[in-house]
Amino acid sequence: MADARKLNMVLGIAAAVILIVSFSALAYTFVPQGDSAIVTINGVDYAWANIFDDYGTHTFTANDLSYEGVYLQELVMDSGVQSPEAHTYRLTGQDHYQKDVSWNDIQNGYLTLAKHRAVFPGLTQSFWIRDLASIEVV
Amino acid sequence: METKTMDKYRVLAGIMLFGSLWGMLECMLGEISPVGFPMGAFLGGFIGLGLMMLTRRLYNVVWMQLGMAIVAGALRFWAPVGTCVVCSALAIMAEGFVFELIFNRPVFNVHGPGHMRRAKTLALLGIISGFVIFTVGYMFTQIMTPVLTGAIFSVDNFGHNLPVMVGSGFFAAVFGGVALPLTVLSMRPLHFAIKKRRYYAAATGVSTFCWALVFGFFYLM
Numbered sequence: 001m002a003d004a005r006k007l008n009m010v011l012g013i014a015a016a017v018i019l020i021v022s023f024s025a026l027a028y029t030f031v032p033q034g035d036s037a038i039v040t041i042n043g044v045d046y047a048w049a050n051i052f053d054d055y056g057t058h059t060f061t062a063n064d065l066s067y068e069g070v071y072l073q074e075l076v077m078d079s080g081v082q083s084p085e086a087h088t089y090r091l092t093g094q095d096h097y098q099k100d101v102s103w104n105d106i107q108n109g110y111l112t113l114a115k116h117r118a119v120f121p122g123l124t125q126s127f128w129i130r131d132l133a134s135i136e137v138v
Numbered sequence: 139m140e141t142k143t144m145d146k147y148r149v150l151a152g153i154m155l156f157g158s159l160w161g162m163l164e165c166m167l168g169e170i171s172p173v174g175f176p177m178g179a180f181l182g183g184f185i186g187l188g189l190m191m192l193t194r195r196l197y198n199v200v201w202m203q204l205g206m207a208i209v210a211g212a213l214r215f216w217a218p219v220g221t222c223v224v225c226s227a228l229a230i231m232a233e234g235f236v237f238e239l240i241f242n243r244p245v246f247n248v249h250g251p252g253h254m255r256r257a258k259t260l261a262l263l264g265i266i267s268g269f270v271i272f273t274v275g276y277m278f279t280q281i282m283t284p285v286l287t288g289a290i291f292s293v294d295n296f297g298h299n300l301p302v303m304v305g306s307g308f309f310a311a312v313f314g315g316v317a318l319p320l321t322v323l324s325m326r327p328l329h330f331a332i333k334k335r336r337y338y339a340a341a342t343g344v345s346t347f348c349w350a351l352v353f354g355f356f357y358l359m
Contacts (some may be wrong), residue, residue: 055154
């Protein structure tokens with residue numbers, strides 16, 4: 001009986017820690033990283049409201065679904081990156097989710113109107129970043 | 139822990155049956171995931187953990203659940219949901235391995251002392267195991283996906299994504315806290331009152347149905 005009580009106490013503490021830590025982490029992912037009305041590429045701010053008119057949208061297919069978006073390559077070049085093929089690009093979402101991609105991936109990537117998402121038809125979905133906040137040149 | 143009445147063919151049939159059911163649910167529910175619902179956490183923390191504990195309770199055979207995870211992962215491998223099917227398949231197998239690491243410990247034996255069959259203890263253990271099984275699977279895919287697809291793996295990215303992985307684990311913990319008491323308390327160990335022929339026929343029939351459904355849904359429809 002004493003063992004059962006001791007086990008329950010240990011399990012209870014561990015479960016409470018897990019629930020508190022995981023809930024805190026979940027809440028942290030809901031705190032937006034920066035201004036959700038803009039996306040920052042290589043230090044240059046672009047307003048989501050203007051991107052699609054300024055750069056023109058294209059229809060493309062990824063994972064058998066059709067999307068509409070602008071070429072990521074055009075935005076990166078416009079932000080003034082020198083020797084773009086020599087760098088890695090770090091994409092971060094509003095939920096702090098982050099992935100690094102190569103210039104080759106950027107060349108094949110899009111920014112979509114829906115969900116403001118960076119979509120890479122050649123990469124797995126774990127590399128697609130929704131509510132994109134920034135692209136840093138690493 | 140293996141019971142005397144259990145022969146290896148019955149266990150193998152059970153592995154095929156419950157592994158196929160798990161794999162089929164992973165494929166079909168993954169495909170119809172409603173917006174905003176944490177389907178990944180539900181599949182890992184409720185379906186995966188629930189089915190593994192269900193079979194542990196019914197058969198009382200250790201390492202059987204890893205076998206189920208291998209069968210489920212093998213079936214998941216053939217369903218083109220998402221873009222890295224091999225990563226999802228390996229993640230399911232990793233979840234099975236983590237289950238064995240937790241529940242093969244004598245202290246967590248649900249056929250052991252009576253207090254391991256109390257709702258409160260099971261709910262607490264379900265929270266812990268649901269969280270651990272899901273987050274380990276998630277971390278596994280974060281590492282294995284870039285490795286297997288030739289994309290960039292960055293330790294910085296992995297560290298930065300920890301809040302997302304741990305945060306998603308919250309739902310798996312909650313689902314696990316429900317799944318474990320539900321499966322342990324609603325089931326009694328199998329004594330095989332069912333006739334052998336019926337058991338094998340049912341196991342073969344249900345397993346075949348699960349595989350046929352996945353192949354039919356993704357390749358014929």
